[in-house]
Amino acid sequence: MPRRVDTEQQRTDIAHAVWRLAARAGLEAVSLREVAAEAGVSMGRVQHYFRTKEEMLLHGLRLALGRMEDRISGRLRHRSSADAEDVLRSALEEMVGGDQDTRQAIRVCVAFYPRALEDPHVADLLFGDDDVLHALAADVVRAAQADHRAAPELDPDQEARVLWSVVNHLGTEVAFHRLPPDQARATLRYHLDRVLGPRPDTAPA
Amino acid sequence: MPRRVDTEQQRTDIAHAVWRLAARAGLEAVSLREVAAEAGVSMGRVQHYFRTKEEMLLHGLRLALGRMEDRISGRLRHRSSADAEDVLRSALEEMVGGDQDTRQAIRVCVAFYPRALEDPHVADLLFGDDDVLHALAADVVRAAQADHRAAPELDPDQEARVLWSVVNHLGTEVAFHRLPPDQARATLRYHLDRVLGPRPDTAPA
DNA sequence: GTTCTTACGATGCGATCGCATTGCCACGGG
């Protein structure tokens, strides 16, 4: 086996170019030639690492999603201990945060939305984590109720859905420059405080 | 002036084909030839009514948005009198409703999102009405507070932003088959009742 | 009827698309 190269790094570099193009101007802007130019490599190289355009696009999407998850868990690693609410708040703050990577990742996701209609593989990637986030949010509401912080008449499932919607849409508005990040964060915190009661301070982030 | 034809109708027919294609598979699926085929007309006809593809796309988007507005005001015409809350609720219920046209219109809007980043004309069309909706929602919250239905400590502006996010994202989830319409409506009503207090019955829709 | 203008259908052009093919070149194993 001669002439070995860091294959995974090359794939990631190219996928990153896909990601930037898609975030900048949608999937229409993503062609093999454009990706090659953006990544500063030849078109042959792109084709060497991805047999089809579809495969390349999917890898780009995976990269974007993976980056977001990494940044969320990165937020948690700065804490000594994390309960469910910490995890939830970290995820939410990350999504509405002004982080450039996250914004771009969200735009990439939106760009893939139409594809999710006809391609279940894309749909899985895009929406695969929604259920666990929903369950987590509902659990946090229940926990707050048990602590007598949240009103007992709240429906945890509905509140989870509302919260998920708020975060998703605020994140999208930030990503598309329709809302400044700090305003989005303010709205998110306002809503969380109204639902869960103000955060009992266990060392703020 | 010879050979007159219902020009506006022709334009609308073609724009409707644009709309269906974009709703089905995103802007990538919209080419002059595809539009002509979908509309059942020749490509020459399409070019006769729209000098550029861009112009055609914009007209398609305008059509989609206009249809939604028409359906919202259609809901209001069935009522004897409409106060601000009626208007708001009509708009919101329409957006999360299962209406096939509305779903498609929302998908078209999402398909245009990436373009809004670089084309301010598209951005105006897509987001031009957001401010009035936001103001309306905030007013309704204030009115509910004046009626002692909503809690006085609510921040009407923040609640309006939360509400707008909830509706937008629920509508998107319905449009992309990620949530059944009645569940979205249930969540919307749950949230409205929590914020405004239950609707005092002035003849339900 | 002639004329003029609108309303197209048909066709062609250059660019770009995704993809397949070809071949060189750098290395590691024998």
Add this chain to the structure above:
DNA sequence: CCCGTGGCAATGCGATCGCATCGTAAGAAC
């Protein structure tokens, strides 16, 4: 040392893209 294979760059192909051009059929105006 030299084969052989992995890692590319280069090029070509057929399809499709948006758009421009050209021809013509169908009516109003006279």
